[in-house]
Amino acid sequence: MAFIEASGLVKTYTPKGAPVVRALDGLDLEVPQGTVTALLGPNGAGKTTTVKVLTTLIRPDAGSATIDGVDVLGDPQAIRRMIGASGQYAAVDENLTGFENLVMVGKLYHLGTKVAKQRATELIELFDLVDSQKRPVKGYSGGMRRRIDLAGALVIKPPVLFLDEPTTGLDPRSRLGLWDVIETLVSDGTTVLLTTQYLDEADRLADSISVIDEGRVIAKGTADELKSSVGGQRVALTLVDPADGAAVRDILARFGTGEPALTGGRTWIVPVDDGPSALSAIIGAVSAAGIAVHDAGMRRPTLDDVFLQLTGHVAEQQEEEATEAPA
Amino acid sequence: MSTATSSGTLQAIPGTPLSRLLSDGWVMSWRNMMKIVRVPDVLVFSLIQPIMFVLLFSYVFGAAIDIPGDGYTSFLMAGIFAQTVVFGSTYSGSAMAQDLKDGIIDRFRTLPMSGAAVLIGRTNGDLVINALAMTVMMGTGFIVGWRVNTSPLEFFAAVGLLLLFAYAFSWVMAFLGMSVRSPEVINNASFLILFPLTFISNAFVPSENLPTPLRIFAEWNPVSSLVQSARELFGNVPPGTPAGDAWTAQNPIATVLIGVVVLLLVFIPLSIRKFATLSR
Numbered sequence: 001m002a003f004i005e006a007s008g009l010v011k012t013y014t015p016k017g018a019p020v021v022r023a024l025d026g027l028d029l030e031v032p033q034g035t036v037t038a039l040l041g042p043n044g045a046g047k048t049t050t051v052k053v054l055t056t057l058i059r060p061d062a063g064s065a066t067i068d069g070v071d072v073l074g075d076p077q078a079i080r081r082m083i084g085a086s087g088q089y090a091a092v093d094e095n096l097t098g099f100e101n102l103v104m105v106g107k108l109y110h111l112g113t114k115v116a117k118q119r120a121t122e123l124i125e126l127f128d129l130v131d132s133q134k135r136p137v138k139g140y141s142g143g144m145r146r147r148i149d150l151a152g153a154l155v156i157k158p159p160v161l162f163l164d165e166p167t168t169g170l171d172p173r174s175r176l177g178l179w180d181v182i183e184t185l186v187s188d189g190t191t192v193l194l195t196t197q198y199l200d201e202a203d204r205l206a207d208s209i210s211v212i213d214e215g216r217v218i219a220k221g222t223a224d225e226l227k228s229s230v231g232g233q234r235v236a237l238t239l240v241d242p243a244d245g246a247a248v249r250d251i252l253a254r255f256g257t258g259e260p261a262l263t264g265g266r267t268w269i270v271p272v273d274d275g276p277s278a279l280s281a282i283i284g285a286v287s288a289a290g291i292a293v294h295d296a297g298m299r300r301p302t303l304d305d306v307f308l309q310l311t312g313h314v315a316e317q318q319e320e321e322a323t324e325a326p327a
Numbered sequence: 328m329s330t331a332t333s334s335g336t337l338q339a340i341p342g343t344p345l346s347r348l349l350s351d352g353w354v355m356s357w358r359n360m361m362k363i364v365r366v367p368d369v370l371v372f373s374l375i376q377p378i379m380f381v382l383l384f385s386y387v388f389g390a391a392i393d394i395p396g397d398g399y400t401s402f403l404m405a406g407i408f409a410q411t412v413v414f415g416s417t418y419s420g421s422a423m424a425q426d427l428k429d430g431i432i433d434r435f436r437t438l439p440m441s442g443a444a445v446l447i448g449r450t451n452g453d454l455v456i457n458a459l460a461m462t463v464m465m466g467t468g469f470i471v472g473w474r475v476n477t478s479p480l481e482f483f484a485a486v487g488l489l490l491l492f493a494y495a496f497s498w499v500m501a502f503l504g505m506s507v508r509s510p511e512v513i514n515n516a517s518f519l520i521l522f523p524l525t526f527i528s529n530a531f532v533p534s535e536n537l538p539t540p541l542r543i544f545a546e547w548n549p550v551s552s553l554v555q556s557a558r559e560l561f562g563n564v565p566p567g568t569p570a571g572d573a574w575t576a577q578n579p580i581a582t583v584l585i586g587v588v589v590l591l592l593v594f595i596p597l598s599i600r601k602f603a604t605l606s607r
């Protein structure tokens with residue numbers, strides 16, 4: 001039996017004056033012990049709702065879930081003694097210092113004052129927060145705040161860790177730093193379920209990826225498996241003027257084997273059979289049409305392409321607050 | 328215990344549900360007291376406003392309102408105390424709403440702690456602020472001429488009754504804070520409701536002078552019972568004041584105690600249940 005198992009999770013919300021939202025629509029999930037699974041999907045796909053169910057915050061309308069054989073719905077208090085949760089929703093207290101926050105969490109896990117303080121000191125060192133441990137979290141940078149938040153999830157050295165969009169809204173340097181920390185953690189055997197809307201994050205951190213859309217898992221596998229399931233090569237063209245899009249679309253459609261798709265505003269991608277010859281034919285046609293391009297090249301499929309292929313739309317990368325579940 | 332959870336995971340020290348509740352409740356109270364220390368605005372406003380009220384009412388209205396006996400200032404103090412602690416309790420409502428909004432409540436709810444402890448800590452926080460505000464007001468009152476004409480025992484009974492009522496009211500506000508979930512709405516709504524409630528009472532003027540509909544409202548108003556209780560226990564009831572016709576006006580202390588018990592019996596379980604089912 002997998003370490004984390006969820007089957008048939010359904011959760012619906014009825015916002016005032018709006019149709020019923022099926023945040024989870026029969027979601028199944030299996031996370032083997034000691035592995036990292038990423039839930040990948042756009043805002044509103046149901047990632048946060050899934051984590052909220054597994055961390056005992058919300059009860060699903062239907063379905064069941066177990067962690068290490070313990071029934072999440074039947075014995076939430078036992079689950080809480082073995083999980084650590086961190087992310088966009090599980091905040092820290094702004095008015096307490098970093099150290100005080102960790103001691104508070106330790107005491108609330110009932111470790112006793114002495115152990116709680118010892119563990120807080122260890123974590124402050126591990127997360128490189130020694131210099132700021134005596135300042136209220138209010139004055140922390142975004143990256144420091146995420147680190148203290150993640151540290152809070154590690155207080156009991158939990159066998160299972162839930163990270164909900166751990167790097168959303170962070171600058172690239174802080175993201176890399178946080179990835180290093182997470183990689184260190186998983187190297188000593190912690191089972192991790194993380195959610196992300198960043199394809200590169202899932203690619204880098206996860207052993208296995210479950211792609212979620214509209215409350216269901218629509219594909220799963222390793223990053224490589226998902227990429228090869230999309231198959232083939234791609235040609236990508238980045239335009240100087242996005243207004244040339246329609247013309248480029250027609251050209252790409254002529255030489256490609258599938259629908260051309262727009263990503264990132266001005267980059268068009270199309271699957272092709274024979275990369276090099278398709279690329280040169282496309283460049284020829286584009287320059288004959290007098291269209292200026294910044295960049296043209298072949299690309300191996302990325303998880304972006306996987307997502308596009310599976311859902312028919314591009315993964316959202318905006319850093320807006322997830323609004324998938326009314327808190 | 329399975330292999331996965333025993334390898335290196337830190338275990339809880341043994342405890343009973345009661346010892347857990349007490350220790351969690353203490354941690355949560357500590358958290359809220361640290362907030363008072365780190366964000367002193369709340370405390371400063373909770374203290375400056377009553378000082379201002381004591382001075383303003385005492386000097387502005389005191390010149391116009393003639394109260395037999397010790398004069399208007401002594402009459403006023405019980406009213407100001409009641410108004411201040413009732414407003415002080417609303418903080419539980421906006422703070423619960425704010426904590427929910429910030430996500431810290433979700434963090435607590437993923438921990439194996441007692442949910443009731445969050446509410447106990449919250450209402451204790453109000454109790455501390457109210458006790459501090461009372462102390463400062465009493466000092467100000469004594470400076471401007473307030474006199475207590477009864478024994479220390481009755482004096483402390485009055486203080487205790489005011490704080491107890493406010494404590495029970497904090498539970499009501501905590502429940503509303505979790506239901507409404509918007510700190511701004513809670514603040515504005517409580518101002519709109521509590522301002523008339525404290526003014527259409529015997530807090531600032533003797534209620535027998537009010538127009539009949541207002542007088543009837545004032546007599547049944549729980550704030551009036553609280554003020555009347557405190558006034559009696561401080562020995563600040565002006566000589567010759569007729570007790571109202573209502574039972575509540577004639578038995579203010581019993582009314583307040585019954586009210587406190589009812590509020591606590593209803594709103595403690597209601598709040599704990601509300602907390603347990605948040606975001607479901």
